[in-house]
Amino acid sequence: MVRPRIIPVLLLSGGGRLVKSVRFRDHRYLGDPVNAARLFSEFGADEIVILDIDASKQGRSISLGVVSDITEEVRIPVTIGGGISSVEDVSAVIAAGAEKVVIGKAAWSDPYLIKEAAEKFGSSAVAVCIDVRRDKNDKPLVWVLNGSQPAGLSATEFAQMIEEHGAGELIVQSIDRDGTMSGFDIDLVREVSRAVKIPVVALGGAADTEDLVKVTREGYASAAAAGSLFVYQGTARGVLINYPERNELAAV
Numbered sequence: 001m002v003r004p005r006i007i008p009v010l011l012l013s014g015g016g017r018l019v020k021s022v023r024f025r026d027h028r029y030l031g032d033p034v035n036a037a038r039l040f041s042e043f044g045a046d047e048i049v050i051l052d053i054d055a056s057k058q059g060r061s062i063s064l065g066v067v068s069d070i071t072e073e074v075r076i077p078v079t080i081g082g083g084i085s086s087v088e089d090v091s092a093v094i095a096a097g098a099e100k101v102v103i104g105k106a107a108w109s110d111p112y113l114i115k116e117a118a119e120k121f122g123s124s125a126v127a128v129c130i131d132v133r134r135d136k137n138d139k140p141l142v143w144v145l146n147g148s149q150p151a152g153l154s155a156t157e158f159a160q161m162i163e164e165h166g167a168g169e170l171i172v173q174s175i176d177r178d179g180t181m182s183g184f185d186i187d188l189v190r191e192v193s194r195a196v197k198i199p200v201v202a203l204g205g206a207a208d209t210e211d212l213v214k215v216t217r218e219g220y221a222s223a224a225a226a227g228s229l230f231v232y233q234g235t236a237r238g239v240l241i242n243y244p245e246r247n248e249l250a251a252v
Contacts, residue, residue, distance in 0.1 A: 003249050004216040005046045005223035008230040009203060010036055012052040012082065016066040020227055021053075022179035024131075024147040030231055034069050036241050040230070041074035043243035048074070049102065049171070049225060051129070052082025053146050056105040061089045064096045071097025081129060085110065090117045094125065102127045102171065105144045107162050108151045114165040123168035127201075130158050132188060133175040140188050147175045155188060156195040163196045170200050171225065177205030181228050184211055189219030201225050209244045 010033050013019045018033040030036070033050065040048050050070060052062040062082035071078050080093045081102025090101050106113050107128045117126045131147050132140045132155045142151040142158045151158060159170055172192050174185040182205050189202040199222035202215040206226035215221050233240035 003246065004213060004221075005201075006212055006244065006249070007047050007049055007201065007223055007225040008040050008045055008243065009049045009051065009225050009227045010231075011227065012050065012062070012066065013054050016052075016063055019053075020179060020231055024175050024178055026179075030239055033066070034073055036231070037070045037078070038073045039241040040243055041076045045076055045243050046223070047077040047079060047099070049079045049081070051080075051102060051104075055083025056085075057145055057148075058083070061085070062093065064092055067093055067096040067098060079127060081127075086113065087116050087120060090121060090126075094121060100125050100127050100169070102129050103167075104129050104131075107165075107167075108142070108144050108153075108158070111161060111165045114162055114167050118166035118168065123166050123198075126167050127169040127171055128162045128167045129171040129173055129203075130155060130162075131173045131175050132185075134185075134188075140185075140191070143175060155192050159192045159196050159200075163198050168198060169222075170196065170198055171203055172200055172221075174204035179228050180205055181207040181232075183207055184215040184219065184224075186215055186219040189215055189221050193220035199223065203227075209248050212244070213249060 018030045019027040021027050077099040079100040080098040085106045131143050140155040142153050184205045193200045201223045202221040203225040206229045212224040
């Protein structure tokens with residue numbers, strides 16, 4: 001089997017501080033995102049995703065200074081998200097060194113932005129992240145603004161809509177599994193992957209390298225992304241930036 005793409009995801013909060021959450025709450029400060037990104041580059045990560053989780057709520061875009069600091073230090077593709085709400089924002093983030101942008105809340109409030117950005121920069125430069133929480137009937141529904149507001153759409157409905165508008169990639173984030181290290185919501189990933197033709201990246205819940213491979217095999221994800229798995233070590237969750245060796249994945 002072809003080795004899946006494995007993507008570390010770093011969350012920024014409070015003006016560019018690296019944090020990690022559990023179910024989008026209980027944010028723990030971890031340190032300097034530039035140093036973490038540099039380490040992932042040295043480890044040979046396939047790419048890294050950087051998301052400013054405060055930006056949309058605060059009505060701003062991610063700091064271009066932080067983006068530049070990170071992209072100048074790494075030699076791997078960097079994907080950036082956080083408060084991107086206009087083509088000008090997309091242009092500025094790409095000019096600062098990002099290979100792709102992640103559109104979140106704006107994909108719901110102004111889906112035409114996806115089309116505009118894809119037409120100007122190419123669909124491969126435009127990813128959309130959908131945050132999904134299961135309701136009491138186990139239906140996967142999309143939430144926006146860092147999981148604080150319901151979008152009124154199911155995960156597949158939202159995915160199909162953003163595909164129609166020209167997104168080149170979809171990141172499916174399980175709010176229920178975020179930071180729990182209890183395994184991906186494979187049923188969710190499979191459902192969305194079957195509903196669209198664009199690549200789907202699974203995010204939320206990875207506990208080990210077996211999970212990373214399993215979600216691509218059984219959930220049909222094109223890539224597996226994780227946060228906690230790559231910043232913690234052991235059940236005590238000591239902070240240690242890490243990334244699997246290629247032979248670790250081959251052995252699964």
